[in-house]
Every structure is written in C-alpha cells, then in structure tokens.
Amino acid sequence: MKPLWRINKYLYKYKGLLLLGIVFTVISNIFVIIPAQLVRIAIDYVVDSFSLFRPLTKGGMGEIARENFLEYVFVFGVLILAMALLRGFFLFLIRQTIIIMSRRVEYDMKNEIFEHYQNLPLSFYRKNSTGDLMARISEDVSRVRMYLGPAIMYGLNLLILFPLVISYMVSVNAELTLYSLLPLPILSLSIYFVNNLINERSEKIQRSLSNLSTFVQEAFSGIRVLKAFVREEDSAREFAEASEEYKHKSIELTKVNALFFPLIMALVGISTIITVYVGGMKVIQGEIGYGVIAEFILYVNILTWPVTSLGWVTSIVQRAAASQTRINEFLDIKNDIVSTENTEMEIEGDIRVQGVSFVYPDSGIKALDNISFEIKAGQTLGIIGTTGSGKSTIANLLMRMYDPSSGQIFVDGRDIRSFSTSNLRKQIGFVPQDVFLFSDTIANNIAFGLDHPDMQLIEKAAKDADVYQNIVDFPKGFETMLGERGITLSGGQKQRVSIARAIAKEPKILILDDCLSAVDTKTENAILTALKKIMENRTSIIISHRVSSAKLADHIIVLDDGAIVERGDHESLMEQKGVYAELFEKQTQSPESIDN
Structure with a gap:
C-alpha cells in the first residue's frame, strides 16, 4: 500500500x-x-x-x-x-x-x-x-x-x-451463523486465486494485442516499402501467426473466466444447504422459527458478493500499487534544467560560448570538446560539419535543452542559466533537422509559437519561407489539414512550413538546424534569399552539412568530432585549403544527392 x-x-x-x-x-x-x-x-x-x-x-x-x-x-x-x-x-x-x-x-x-x-x-x-x-x-x-x-x-x-x-x-443464533458462513472464506480465497489467474492472462493478452497493433501500424506505415519489396505474403503470414497467438491467449482467459460464476454459485449453494439443514434441526428442536431460516439464507446471499469482492478488491489494490509505483518512478524525476535567477527580459542576441564541452548523460558520448565562439547581435554564424560532428548539440545547448558538462554560455553578457527557460525559448526561433508538424491546419502549424495568431503574419512567414504558393494551390489553402507528422506534404514543403513556423515568432535568435537538407538547390537559394532579409538585425545560426547553406554567414566555424578545426568567413576558409575547402569542392562538383 x-x-x-x-x-x-x-x-x-x-x-x-x-x-x-x-x-x-x-x-x-x-x-x-x-x-x-x-x-x-x-x-x-x-x-x-x-x-x-x-x-x-x-x-x-x-x-x-x-x-x-x-x-x-x-x-x-x-x-x-x-x-x-x-x-x-x-x-x-x-x-x-x-x-x-x-x-x-x-x-x-x-x-x-x-x-x-x-x-x-x-x-x-x-x-x-x-x-x-x-x-x-x-x-x-x-x-x-x-x-x-x-x-x-x-x-x-x-x-x-x-x-x-x-x-x-x-x-x-450464533451456531447457525457459524455454519451458514462456513463456505464464505473458502469462496473469497478461491475468487482471489481465480482473479489472479484472470489478471495474469489478461496482461498476456494485452501484451499480445500491443504487439499485434504495433505490427499492423508498421505494416500500414511502411506499405510503400512493403509493396516495393513484394513482401505482402510474408507480412500476411506474420500477421496470422501473431493473431493465432492472440486467439490462443484469449481462449485461455475464457476458460478461466468460465470458472468464476460456477464457483460462486456452487459455494453459495453449499452455504444454503448447510443453512437449511442446520436451521431445520433447530426448528425441530424449537430453538428458532421457520422465518429465521429464510432470513439467514437471504443474509448469506447478501454477504456473497461483498465476500466475493474481497478477493477481487485485493487484486485491484495489488495492481494499483504496482501501477502507482511505475507512475511515482517518473514523478520523482526532477528537471535539472532550472533557472538560477529566473530572469525575464528582452534579449538583443549577443551570444558567447566559452570553453564548452558536453557529454550525453544517457550514452556517455562526448559530443563537444572545449568549444568557444562569439556572435554579436544581428550577425549570422554558420556551423559546418559532417554527421555526428556535434552541430545539433550546439543548437540544443543554446536553447538550454541541456546544460554544458563544462564551460559557460552567455546571452547578452548574462549566464544562460540565469534566464527563465520559457522566456529564453520564446525569443528563439528553431527549425529542427527532423521536422515535426502536428495533425492540424497549415495555418495553425505556422502559428504554433504565437500567443495571438495573426493571419497576415502567417502569410508573410509562408512567403518568406517560399512555401506560400504551394499552400494557396491546395483546395483549402491555409486551412488544409495535415496528416500524421505532416504526411500530406512533401519533404521539402514540410521543412519550409517548419521554417515559416520559426519565422512567424519574430525571434531575436534564429537557429536553422540543417533544415535545408530536403530541398533542392533552386529552392535552397530561394529560401536563403528570403532569409537574408529576415536575418537582418537578427542573430542567426545556420547549421548544415552543406557548405552552400552557410554562404550568408558573417562568420563560419567548421566542426569535426566535436571540436572546432577551422574558423573564418567563406573566402578565408577557402584560402586555408582545409576541411571547409575540401567539403566545398566535393559538394559543388557532385550533383545534388537530395532533391525535393
């Protein structure tokens, strides 16, 4: 308990x-x-x-x-x-x-x-x-x-x-009471054990049903791949096997359930027989009247369900205690991302990262190693690097999704830990690499970060992200409902709606985390041209593995295995003929690997 x-x-x-x-x-x-x-x-x-x-x-x-x-x-x-x-x-x-x-x-x-x-x-x-x-x-x-x-x-x-x-x-009559209630404790214990069997088999069925549902969901979600590899028959066979397991467990539960009421009726019947027999003997002896037998039979029936429920209630309490233990396990987890001063203020966008290292607590992987850089308010920083170099980790640290393992991050000269996390995040526009859109209208998705949605602002953000024309071409325009995770849209359209969502907030700091990876060169150039106006007088960070995305940056840093290996603007980095120049040559000489 x-x-x-x-x-x-x-x-x-x-x-x-x-x-x-x-x-x-x-x-x-x-x-x-x-x-x-x-x-x-x-x-x-x-x-x-x-x-x-x-x-x-x-x-x-x-x-x-x-x-x-x-x-x-x-x-x-x-x-x-x-x-x-x-x-x-x-x-x-x-x-x-x-x-x-x-x-x-x-x-x-x-x-x-x-x-x-x-x-x-x-x-x-x-x-x-x-x-x-x-x-x-x-x-x-x-x-x-x-x-x-x-x-x-x-x-x-x-x-x-x-x-x-x-x-x-x-x-x-104390003696008749004892005899008439004799089977009830046996009934309660029997129900307790039967109910435990029912619960045990019910949980097995629940797990089996969960596996079956997961299998069906994956099959329908990946139907394109399934058909492309002609695996329909294999999928149907696996589903039949999973269904057979579910059927078998359901029948096992039905067999146990079949014991429940016969067991109750049998023990109540025995109790009634004992009451009539013992009561009849006492009536013959003149100790009680005929009515007492009927009264006691009614009492036995009245007590049957409460006594039966005792085993059931005990089982419910046990299951509730186990569930509450699981709930408490998560409720006891504390958020270590807390504000030291809970400062709420309008920020300008000055960012200074000083000697920051970061190790992911769950995996122990060192993502960043003694990183330092500075961005003045209104400037644009490009962060270039291959997959796994630590680019997205910097974005997470700037939004204070994590705290650095060592080192400090300053915004407008104040330690980032002193800001109210919600106040800080409200002033940052973030476009993630893995785009997530809600099952809602396009307008509501773009207005997601706004306290008071404004249609003019939504349309302006869509135009700046070069997705306005795509949206108005839909029969319902901005009121078009998106499917799960934005499945209605193409990959490029999803990313551009995600950019529009970040822009609509009119943030002081804009972070683009490899958000142009699913668009072709033409669309990338159109978005970057639009972003050039948006990024004026706004601190912007463009994170990408594509060198072309960083061409708007005032300053560029190149990451490799969590460390800064090169820094400078585009011209100076090309002159160094290092990692940046090598990436630039590879990407400009090879065709686009990802098209819209």
Missing part, C-alpha cells in the same frame, strides 16, 4: 464526496438488513396464521381471517419493495459520490503527469520510449482509478455490511 499513500492528497481534496459516499453506504446497508427481517416476520406470521386459519374457517370466520391475512401479507410486500427501492436509490448516490470522486482524481492525476512530463528535460525522452510514457499516463492511471473507485466502494461496503449483518445474525 505504500506507493498508494501518494494519492492520499487527492482523497483529502475530495473528502466531501468520500464522506458522503460512506454515509450513503451505511444507509443503503440498513435497507439491506431490514427486508430480510421483514421476510422472517412475514413467514412466521404466515405459519402462525395458517395454524389459526382452519379453526376460524370451521367457526364461520374464514373469510374475515383471509382478508386480514392477505392485508398483512400485502403490507409486508409493499414494505419490502419500498426497502428495495430505497436501497437502489442510495446505491445510485454511492456511485454518484465515490465513482465520480475516482473520475475526478483520474483527471487530476493525468493532468499532473502530463504537466510533469512536459517539464522534464530532453535527456528524459532520450531514455524512455513514447509507448512507455503513454502506458503510464493511460493504463497505469486507469488501474489506480479502479482502486480509488470500485475498490474503495466495495471495500467500504464490506467493512460496513459485514459487522452489521454478522452481529445481528449472532444475536439471533
């Missing part, structure tokens, strides 16, 4: 609903006990009345006795029906309090987890898969909700009903 203590704050928050639920549970259980007592009284009345009915009939008073007899039976029937209706009403109120409380807690928990996820650093997402993150915020939270809702509801019902019924049964 220790992991579940963490959610006590939610129980305290919704204590009003919980307390009302407890009150309604007590009242509903009172209306469970009273009908059983009414049945006992009614049966005893019928038995006693029947013994008097014959003499009265012979004396000519049979009709009057019959009317009185039926009148009392009718009254008993109405009272029992009223008790049942009242119990049903309070059961409704129990669900309207405890179950609603659990749903509200579920809502709060999901919001808390989602907000916490978003505040965690980039390193967290490098170490954990998206599927695992989603499982914890959906499946694990749902299991915890089952503890807060059904488990608490049925647990309270058992804790309240059991003492009420047992104490009354003992007061009537």
Whole structure:
C-alpha cells in the first residue's frame, strides 16, 4: 500500500464526496438488513396464521381471517419493495459520490503527469520510449482509478455490511451463523486465486494485442516499402501467426473466466444447504422459527458478493500499487534544467560560448570538446560539419535543452542559466533537422509559437519561407489539414512550413538546424534569399552539412568530432585549403544527392 499513500492528497481534496459516499453506504446497508427481517416476520406470521386459519374457517370466520391475512401479507410486500427501492436509490448516490470522486482524481492525476512530463528535460525522452510514457499516463492511471473507485466502494461496503449483518445474525443464533458462513472464506480465497489467474492472462493478452497493433501500424506505415519489396505474403503470414497467438491467449482467459460464476454459485449453494439443514434441526428442536431460516439464507446471499469482492478488491489494490509505483518512478524525476535567477527580459542576441564541452548523460558520448565562439547581435554564424560532428548539440545547448558538462554560455553578457527557460525559448526561433508538424491546419502549424495568431503574419512567414504558393494551390489553402507528422506534404514543403513556423515568432535568435537538407538547390537559394532579409538585425545560426547553406554567414566555424578545426568567413576558409575547402569542392562538383 505504500506507493498508494501518494494519492492520499487527492482523497483529502475530495473528502466531501468520500464522506458522503460512506454515509450513503451505511444507509443503503440498513435497507439491506431490514427486508430480510421483514421476510422472517412475514413467514412466521404466515405459519402462525395458517395454524389459526382452519379453526376460524370451521367457526364461520374464514373469510374475515383471509382478508386480514392477505392485508398483512400485502403490507409486508409493499414494505419490502419500498426497502428495495430505497436501497437502489442510495446505491445510485454511492456511485454518484465515490465513482465520480475516482473520475475526478483520474483527471487530476493525468493532468499532473502530463504537466510533469512536459517539464522534464530532453535527456528524459532520450531514455524512455513514447509507448512507455503513454502506458503510464493511460493504463497505469486507469488501474489506480479502479482502486480509488470500485475498490474503495466495495471495500467500504464490506467493512460496513459485514459487522452489521454478522452481529445481528449472532444475536439471533450464533451456531447457525457459524455454519451458514462456513463456505464464505473458502469462496473469497478461491475468487482471489481465480482473479489472479484472470489478471495474469489478461496482461498476456494485452501484451499480445500491443504487439499485434504495433505490427499492423508498421505494416500500414511502411506499405510503400512493403509493396516495393513484394513482401505482402510474408507480412500476411506474420500477421496470422501473431493473431493465432492472440486467439490462443484469449481462449485461455475464457476458460478461466468460465470458472468464476460456477464457483460462486456452487459455494453459495453449499452455504444454503448447510443453512437449511442446520436451521431445520433447530426448528425441530424449537430453538428458532421457520422465518429465521429464510432470513439467514437471504443474509448469506447478501454477504456473497461483498465476500466475493474481497478477493477481487485485493487484486485491484495489488495492481494499483504496482501501477502507482511505475507512475511515482517518473514523478520523482526532477528537471535539472532550472533557472538560477529566473530572469525575464528582452534579449538583443549577443551570444558567447566559452570553453564548452558536453557529454550525453544517457550514452556517455562526448559530443563537444572545449568549444568557444562569439556572435554579436544581428550577425549570422554558420556551423559546418559532417554527421555526428556535434552541430545539433550546439543548437540544443543554446536553447538550454541541456546544460554544458563544462564551460559557460552567455546571452547578452548574462549566464544562460540565469534566464527563465520559457522566456529564453520564446525569443528563439528553431527549425529542427527532423521536422515535426502536428495533425492540424497549415495555418495553425505556422502559428504554433504565437500567443495571438495573426493571419497576415502567417502569410508573410509562408512567403518568406517560399512555401506560400504551394499552400494557396491546395483546395483549402491555409486551412488544409495535415496528416500524421505532416504526411500530406512533401519533404521539402514540410521543412519550409517548419521554417515559416520559426519565422512567424519574430525571434531575436534564429537557429536553422540543417533544415535545408530536403530541398533542392533552386529552392535552397530561394529560401536563403528570403532569409537574408529576415536575418537582418537578427542573430542567426545556420547549421548544415552543406557548405552552400552557410554562404550568408558573417562568420563560419567548421566542426569535426566535436571540436572546432577551422574558423573564418567563406573566402578565408577557402584560402586555408582545409576541411571547409575540401567539403566545398566535393559538394559543388557532385550533383545534388537530395532533391525535393
């Protein structure tokens, strides 16, 4: 139970609903006990009345006795029906309090987890898969909700009903109580073990279904490759094998489920037989009346579900504790990217990187080694290097997705750690190498970084990124809905929309991380020409493996294996006849390797 203590704050928050639920549970259980007592009284009345009915009939008073007899039976029937209706009403109120409380807690928990996820650093997402993150915020939270809702509801019902019924049964006849309840502990243990089997097999089915879904998703996502390599038959065969496994596990679960209700009915039947036999002996001995047997049979049936639920509730609590442990594991992770002074100010764009080295914490790979450079506000820096040279790492450090392992980064002469991270990032326009667009309209994708979207600004950004004409050519223009990850657009169009999204923010610092890799030379030149105007009086960093992308830069640094090997402008670097000149010659002599 220790992991579940963490959610006590939610129980305290919704204590009003919980307390009302407890009150309604007590009242509903009172209306469970009273009908059983009414049945006992009614049966005893019928038995006693029947013994008097014959003499009265012979004396000519049979009709009057019959009317009185039926009148009392009718009254008993109405009272029992009223008790049942009242119990049903309070059961409704129990669900309207405890179950609603659990749903509200579920809502709060999901919001808390989602907000916490978003505040965690980039390193967290490098170490954990998206599927695992989603499982914890959906499946694990749902299991915890089952503890807060059904488990608490049925647990309270058992804790309240059991003492009420047992104490009354003992007061009537202790020996009959013992015999009639004898099978119930066996029932609870049996249900516990059966339920564990059900849970175990359910989880196997869930994993099998997850594998099946993943297989189908990959097959449909990669349908172009599948058809190109003529692997449809192999894919269908693998799907059939995965389906066969799922079917087999589902049948195994069905077999265990088949034990559930027969087991309950068998043990309830045994308890009823014992009650009738022992009760019958006591009636013969004159210790109890006929009505007591019927009353005890009703009590046994009343207690059957709470006792049955004990095993089920125990299993729910165990699963909820395991899920809460998984949730706590991520909630306990702290964001190490914190501001030292939480400074919020308009920046000019002066950047100084001083002796920065960086090692990725999850892999231990040294990405940067003692890097130093400076960009004055309004200048453009080109960062050139081959794949894996550390270019994108510099972009991540400038946006403070990570902190340097050693060295310092200054913006406008202030340590980057002193700025509020959100305030800093709002003033940086970033175009990533791996373009991500949301399943939304093109207009909303471009306006993603804007607090107050402006259509004129959106259109201007699209024109500057040389994607305006492509957009207006679509039947719905800027209102065109994009598919998953922007699949509606070509690679070049996606990158240009991504550039437009960064430009629309009107940032003080613009970082282009190899964002022109999916466009051809003509489009690259058109975008760079447009960017030349945009980059005026704005600090810009152009990161690329293509030398042609850096031609607008005032200053260029060349990276190799995490270190700066050359620096200068285009002319001076060409004169050095080093790495830069070699890259320039290779790229200008060879045809474009990537076209739009």
